[in-house]
Amino acid sequence: MLTAPAGYGKTIVLRQWEAASERPFAWVTPDGTGHDPTTLERSVAVAIGRAGVGVPRRRGGRVVVLDDAHLIEPGALETVVPLVLGWLPEDSQLVLASRSELPVRLGRMRADRLVVEVGVQELSLSPDEGAELLAQAGLDLDPGELEALVRRTGGWPVALELAALSWRRLPPAADCASLVHGDDHLLCQYFRSEILDALSPERVRFLTRSSALERLSGPLCDAVLKQKGSGVMLAELARAGAPLAPVDASHEWYRLDTLFREMLQTELRRNEPELQAVLHARASDWYEREGDVDRAIDHARSAKDLRRMAALLWAELPRYLSEGRNETVQRWLEGRPIDSRVPQLALAAAHSHLAAGYGAGAEQCARSASAGLVPDTEDSMRAERAGVLIVEAWMARSGIRAMGEAAERSSELLPEDSPWRANCCFLSGSAALLLGSVSEAERQLQEGAARGAAVALDAAALCLAQLAV
Numbered sequence: 001m002l003t004a005p006a007g008y009g010k011t012i013v014l015r016q017w018e019a020a021s022e023r024p025f026a027w028v029t030p031d032g033t034g035h036d037p038t039t040l041e042r043s044v045a046v047a048i049g050r051a052g053v054g055v056p057r058r059r060g061g062r063v064v065v066l067d068d069a070h071l072i073e074p075g076a077l078e079t080v081v082p083l084v085l086g087w088l089p090e091d092s093q094l095v096l097a098s099r100s101e102l103p104v105r106l107g108r109m110r111a112d113r114l115v116v117e118v119g120v121q122e123l124s125l126s127p128d129e130g131a132e133l134l135a136q137a138g139l140d141l142d143p144g145e146l147e148a149l150v151r152r153t154g155g156w157p158v159a160l161e162l163a164a165l166s167w168r169r170l171p172p173a174a175d176c177a178s179l180v181h182g183d184d185h186l187l188c189q190y191f192r193s194e195i196l197d198a199l200s201p202e203r204v205r206f207l208t209r210s211s212a213l214e215r216l217s218g219p220l221c222d223a224v225l226k227q228k229g230s231g232v233m234l235a236e237l238a239r240a241g242a243p244l245a246p247v248d249a250s251h252e253w254y255r256l257d258t259l260f261r262e263m264l265q266t267e268l269r270r271n272e273p274e275l276q277a278v279l280h281a282r283a284s285d286w287y288e289r290e291g292d293v294d295r296a297i298d299h300a301r302s303a304k305d306l307r308r309m310a311a312l313l314w315a316e317l318p319r320y321l322s323e324g325r326n327e328t329v330q331r332w333l334e335g336r337p338i339d340s341r342v343p344q345l346a347l348a349a350a351h352s353h354l355a356a357g358y359g360a361g362a363e364q365c366a367r368s369a370s371a372g373l374v375p376d377t378e379d380s381m382r383a384e385r386a387g388v389l390i391v392e393a394w395m396a397r398s399g400i401r402a403m404g405e406a407a408e409r410s411s412e413l414l415p416e417d418s419p420w421r422a423n424c425c426f427l428s429g430s431a432a433l434l435l436g437s438v439s440e441a442e443r444q445l446q447e448g449a450a451r452g453a454a455v456a457l458d459a460a461a462l463c464l465a466q467l468a469v
Helices: 010-020 037-050 074-087 107-111 127-136 143-153 157-167 185-194 201-210 218-225 230-239 258-271 275-289 293-302 306-322 326-333 343-355 359-372 382-395 400-413 420-434 438-455 457-468
Strands: 025-028 063-066 093-098 244-246 253-256
Touching: 010 063, 010 093, 025 037, 037 063, 037 074, 074 093, 127 143, 127 157, 143 157, 143 258, 157 185, 185 258, 201 218, 201 230, 201 258, 218 230, 218 275, 230 244, 253 258, 258 275, 275 293, 275 306, 293 306, 293 326, 306 326, 306 343, 306 382, 306 438, 306 457, 326 343, 343 359, 343 382, 359 382, 382 400, 382 420, 400 420, 420 438, 420 457, 438 457
Parallel strands: 025 063, 063 093
Antiparallel strands: 244 253
16 A cells, blocks of 8 residues: 655656566556446456566566556445455555555454555655755755755655755755745645645635644634534545645544645635634634643734733743743744733743843833733732732842842732742742841741742742752
8 A cells, every 4th residue: 555645756666666576567547437346357457467478577476556546436446456356366466556545444454464554654755865856856955954955845755856946946045945835836836736626625725724723633623614524524635635644543633744734824815814813813712722822822923912822821921931941932922012012921021031031121021011000909910010020029129128028019919829929939038038037038938949849840949949048
């Protein structure tokens, strides 16, 4: 069984096998004249009879190839494949090469180790194989460029070949890997002619809109696309040979090929630009309900919904910093406006700067956050006011005593179970220690270590270090 989308070289590898084999090959390729079981069985028999005529071979077996088997009627395949396997000569093999999953019962054959299955993983080109292909296309790349290009294309042979053709039109100084995208004209033409044109408008629309998602599942696509039956649609598309691969053993989650997804995203931007933000907003809502805050933030960012992104990030910031994931936080913040209009985002940036040791940036962002917190007597922004005070306490611009007072006021604003209270204890304890109140310092630091043990490990570690002092 050779199963892979168009452009993975299934026929080529079979021709290479034929050239190296001692056995004659019998080729059967659908010609559009009908593929009922009787006609298919007769075509196989005729091909076997013709195979190897006039060519001396030392072995008696045959290799029967049904190429483009996805074009054969499923009923004919189901009927004829067992028959052919039953009367093939000894030392023979039957090969089914297809763009899509075929309706052939393989369970027993797998258990008996009577079937070899070759797919995308085996047919994808390695960096060395990619280098050979590109060299034949007239391109000479250094190892770093080559690795980047193969990674971008996933080792898809036709994508590498088309990338080489596109490259010839680029300036000599162009960064090759960064310029290979799914919206390249040659790649778009190939994707449309070989993949999209064979699908119904409903399936094309499904793929285009779901390209907003990095990973696809039935429940997620149902929620984001506002439809039912997405799980069935995904399984059908995977079986039909779309560049869509399962990422788990149960085939509940799928991922689109990178270049194919980029092409679909371009189509979505061009044809339904107003829908992009809506799709990302729905995805953010779904991931939040499922407890995957990382992806909820990713999609809120893609939807350009800064307030939602800020609320999600600020709520989970102690955990991200405690787990040492400040680089992820800074990636989310990169390119986003940090000002008083979205105080939670400014606060997240302030504490991210603190964790990175950039005090001046932390103070500036805290001032922006403070300016955006409208004075009121409500409790809705108490945690945000506490966040500003924590930055002030860390910087201690007004002296040690003011540092301790800011930490105390911050602690009073926070709920009893807030992870930020471990930070407040560390700051209060450190101020008390510097002021000579050793017993008060010990009390605060012990409380901070206990509070942070489960929810703020970084603050707990600081409290334990100060206790050692």
